[in-house]
Amino acid sequence: MSTDLDHRGAPSEEDSRRRPAGAPSPRRQRWRSRLYRLDLKGSPYLYIFPFFGLFAVFGLFPLVYTAVISTTSWSPRQPGSEDESVGLENYQNLLGDENFHNALINTFGIGLVSTVPQLLLALGIAHLLNYKLRGRLFLRMGVLVPYITSVAAVALIFNQIFARDFGLLNWFLQPFMENPIDWRAEKWSSWLAVSSMVIWHWTGYNALIYLAAMQTIPYELYESASIDGASRWQQFWYITIPSLRPTIIFTVIVSTIGALQLFAEPFLFDTTRNSNGGSERQFQTVVLYLYQQFWTNGRYGYGAAIAWTLFLVTVVIALVNFLLVRRIRSAED
């Protein structure tokens, strides 16, 4: 780049003879200002290019290619099916597919059961960590430990806890139950188990985000509130929560999108590893169903259609979120 500059920006001999030394020629000045404008307007694009370049390769291309696949009946187990176009038939079948409906219900159900307690818990933990405590840094780092633990390791432990025979939780419940609970057999119990894994994994992360936001709230607010006789609870409710509103909205959106893409936890909770999410798809999420159809059953076309449908569902939900947020904002004004 620098050679470029020298070459184009160097004044020609003719120029330097005509004007007094030191004063730049109008041409050169023009060139400089153009360069300056270009630098100002153009370079930001260059800085973000790496992201968009990578996104094009790993995001946009797969997205488009998946859309193409979703209109075929491609299965590697059927030679020649790669180029067999079926139009929108895969999507049509998907709309009437009970297993897909079930997967959607499971996804939203587990999403709700995991996200709501997770964010409430995170809020509470963040509030507690905001107090002056002995070993505060240690405690703050401590809540992040579950987040940096691999999901596979978490699943290993939780599979032990929620085991039907010789499970830890069933051992605790023994005095109150006639028969041990088969956690994977029922929808409610398997949702609970999978959600508890998600909650365990993500609560600390959200707590830290809340904590960071809490520390930006000026201390004077609390001080004057306590002078006015506000209790701790009132302070939390009338000062902390309203100040955290943008952060709460952010975590809700991120957790919702995360919940829609839930895969590892339910996949690992089914110890047969057949992606069925329980013997009767009790906890099979949409992504797990997509994985099963695509890989286990070798239905590339159908799997791609599920992927695109999930993408559209996510976009719709993000839009709803966006509208809600805008309404909340305008209500504030």
Added chain:
Amino acid sequence: MRTSRLVALTAVSALALAACGSGEESADPNGEITLTINVFGDNFSLPDNRELYVEYERTHDNITIVENRSDIGTHHQNLQARLTAGSGTADLEVIEVGQVSGFIGQPDKFVNFNDQGVDTSQWTDSTIQRASTPDGGTLIGLPTDIGGLAICYRTDLFEAAGLPTDREEVSALWPTWEDYVATGDRFVKATPDVKWFDAAGHVFSGILGNEEETYYNAEGDLIVEENQAVRDAWDLSVEAIQNGQSAALPEFSPEWNTGFQQGQFATITCPAWMMGYIQANAADTAGKWDIATIPGGSGNWGGSYLSVPAQGANTEAAVELAKWLTAPEQNIKLFKTIGNFPSQTSTWTQPEVANYTSEFFSGAPAGKIFPASLEDAPAQVYGPQSTVIGTTFAGALNSVEQGTDPDEAWDSAMTDIKAAAGEG
């Protein structure tokens, strides 16, 4: 100027991407070669014992063998993904017998062993046919082991329930699968805390082991719903579940392993390789097991083929290793160390195999029991989705074990099977 920088950046990132994609080594036959082999369990080694590879490396100085293990589902999914992508497979890939028909439709992606000077007559026709294209032109894998089928049972638990423990007498208890379930009724009545078998899915596939056509007919059509044999096997398995015989432990799960260790069930449908699995997972139960013949007299569960994907950089060396690993001498060694039963019929009469008895299984003559189950075994017909269908049935029976109505479970299994395999 901006464009030139853009171009440079694009070029750099393209280069970086290209660098990620090309990790292949040169194919110099005498140079150092690392052969990778992807397996889904104890195919050629035990987690703490790679003797067979060491032996090959000793006689082939320039070869290093690296084995990667994963579970059976992941293994085959990865193989398919990498075949489709055109790169990333290992030099050698094991394919399970139920999965092999899903790969036959892609013969150009594998080295054809018909061109590699392999004497295919050492195996039975049906074994070779299963891994060949319909015209017989391409053979995508060499047979490694074969399952055979028996019933492994716990002598201590039989004794507690007042059943005979001698393997001849035990075998006489169940000439048919109906008799096996009837014996199970006797057993759970005597000792209600212990179940008769691990999972109904294994009883189901054991019953179907006596049939030639199960899910597909010889023409390759899906016949699972009309096939009375399948329905009968289902009904008998359901009956056993409803009589409280099943421990409802999904196969290859941690619960299943615990079940072996804790003696939660008294019998298990037992292919030859299961001997190795039990020994590895429940070493403390040594001497408490014995092996009886399979109801119905015949059957097979499992067995594998060793393939060489054509995309590999060292296919020649890989073919050599594949031939060596599937040779009778190696198969006999594997039988003795791991329990994988040799697929070559010629080995079955050799004293090393025929006279083999297992200490762990109370001195049971495994070398005679398994070939007997294979001699009359029907040449089973497999289709592209056989494994998926088998998994669906196992899951459906598991849901019955968890309390679902059997007819509902059957119906939803049929819907799933048609969705997965109905298209062809």
